[in-house]
Amino acid sequence: MRMILLGPPGAGKGTQAVRITKDFGIPAISTGDIFRTNIKEGTELGVKAKGYMDKGDLVPDSLVIDLVRDRLSWDDAKDGFILDGFPRTVAQAEALQGILKDLGTKLDIVVSIVVPDEELVRRIAGRRVCRACGAPYHVDSLKPKVDGVCDICGGELYQRADDNEETVRNRIAVYEESTLPLVEFYTEAGLLTEIDGTIGIDKVEGLIAKALDK
Ligand code: AMP
Numbered sequence: 001m002r003m004i005l006l007g008p009p010g011a012g013k014g015t016q017a018v019r020i021t022k023d024f025g026i027p028a029i030s031t032g033d034i035f036r037t038n039i040k041e042g043t044e045l046g047v048k049a050k051g052y053m054d055k056g057d058l059v060p061d062s063l064v065i066d067l068v069r070d071r072l073s074w075d076d077a078k079d080g081f082i083l084d085g086f087p088r089t090v091a092q093a094e095a096l097q098g099i100l101k102d103l104g105t106k107l108d109i110v111v112s113i114v115v116p117d118e119e120l121v122r123r124i125a126g127r128r129v130c131r132a133c134g135a136p137y138h139v140d141s142l143k144p145k146v147d148g149v150c151d152i153c154g155g156e157l158y159q160r161a162d163d164n165e166e167t168v169r170n171r172i173a174v175y176e177e178s179t180l181p182l183v184e185f186y187t188e189a190g191l192l193t194e195i196d197g198t199i200g201i202d203k204v205e206g207l208i209a210k211a212l213d214k
Helices: 013-024 031-041 044-055 061-072 090-102 117-125 165-179 181-188 201-213
Strands: 002-006 028-030 081-084 109-114 127-130 136-138 192-196
Touching: 002 013, 002 181, 013 028, 013 081, 013 109, 013 136, 013 201, 028 031, 028 061, 031 044, 031 061, 031 081, 044 061, 044 165, 061 090, 090 181, 109 181, 109 201, 117 127, 117 165, 165 181, 181 192, 192 201
Parallel strands: 002 081, 002 109, 028 081, 109 192
Antiparallel strands: 127 136
């Protein structure tokens, strides 16, 4: 199963990606996570990406596309993958078509998770993420069993540098301008399923599972 999770920051893509990975045994590939790892390790890619990410702007397509081309060629993505946070522009979506064609495969489904802006800001301000495995939490609605500690791997929970209100508003604006056109792009391709992201994590997961069954 080859799928894209589409949605603004805070829609719950990461949360759902973790669950689908468990259910289907396919890797969740988050370009944001890959950039954050590169920043932590001080690689050339990380240094290039950091300035854009801190402001909530998009990293240039040329940097992202090569990274995804490489990641999708790994063995673990042979039988399927979930893309979380890629593509974010029409140019990236077109590049993805080429990458998949070269790999002799194609997308099965694009799930777009829809959440109103004010709810996104509330969610992101309270978001915490595991430094080790990337699992997402929330200070009110998705608390870990032990404060500050990841339920899954025991890693330390932290707040992302770009999860502050000012940057979030820019990230939402960037989503609406650059990424929302992908809803039309994938509707025309007959691949899009829209899901209401405000109905609760378990119900969203249920609707995604139903869409995948079809
Ligand atoms: P995310 O973890 O998906 O919210 O991504 C965090 C940040 O990484 C974004 O605000 C962008 O600066 C950058 N980023 C992640 N994925 C992409 C992408 N596909 N294209 C451009 N920038 C990206």
